[in-house]
Amino acid sequence: MADKPNPIDIHVGHRLRLRRTLLGMSQERLAQLLGLTFQQIQKYETGTNRVSASRLWDIAAALDVPIYIHPRDPSPQLGGPLGIPGFLVGWGWALEVGTHAIRLIASGVFDEIPRLRMVIGHMGECIPFLLPRLDNRYTRDRGPKRRWSPSEYFKNHFVVTTSGMNYRPQLMMTIEEVGVDRVLFAADWPFEPSKEAVDGIENAPLSGADKAKIFHTNAARVFRL
Numbered sequence: 001m002a003d004k005p006n007p008i009d010i011h012v013g014h015r016l017r018l019r020r021t022l023l024g025m026s027q028e029r030l031a032q033l034l035g036l037t038f039q040q041i042q043k044y045e046t047g048t049n050r051v052s053a054s055r056l057w058d059i060a061a062a063l064d065v066p067i068y069i070h071p072r073d074p075s076p077q078l079g080g081p082l083g084i085p086g087f088l089v090g091w092g093w094a095l096e097v098g099t100h101a102i103r104l105i106a107s108g109v110f111d112e113i114p115r116l117r118m119v120i121g122h123m124g125e126c127i128p129f130l131l132p133r134l135d136n137r138y139t140r141d142r143g144p145k146r147r148w149s150p151s152e153y154f155k156n157h158f159v160v161t162t163s164g165m166n167y168r169p170q171l172m173m174t175i176e177e178v179g180v181d182r183v184l185f186a187a188d189w190p191f192e193p194s195k196e197a198v199d200g201i202e203n204a205p206l207s208g209a210d211k212a213k214i215f216h217t218n219a220a221r222v223f224r225l
Contacts, residue, residue, distance in 0.1 A: 010047035017045040019063045033062040057116050066117040071097045098125035105153045118158045123165035128177040164188035166200030180210045184219050
């Protein structure tokens, strides 16, 4: 008996099909954009075939949707250094996602797929704070250089959410660094009360227009709602 599709592959396939149908795009058209056959698209949408990471980037760009990278417990390779008791979520998760984001920037994937966009939470997983330093050392350290600076890639291809970071100084710094149009409201429920997340934006020294952007209009634009 053939193995049943993995539940994660089924879920990814369902979301792919949902987005494609919302756009009124046929399987044949999506296949053409990706250089595949429509039978391959069918297998992706049923979860029969797994969508690889590199294929996921292409699909997201073709369907004009961002990819949200959410933290998890660090991989076995990083679990030792980052699995610090009491600091796994506050520190380990941030570095796990932040490292993925920097590796994507360094990989050149945004040069290959200019329309690819990412969303990361927790006010950018420390990256907005480090952007000037990353640019400074990137120009001086050894290694291959991409077309743009790290901060340019980040500001052009990433948006951040406020999840779990209900703190005025960090919010204002992030807005100053990446711009209010790239900040989305999010609550870290059930880990933290949603009211704290709402109050964090409501009590910030921002205009009503900027609060509206963070609370809903930015998300409507980014996620094509």
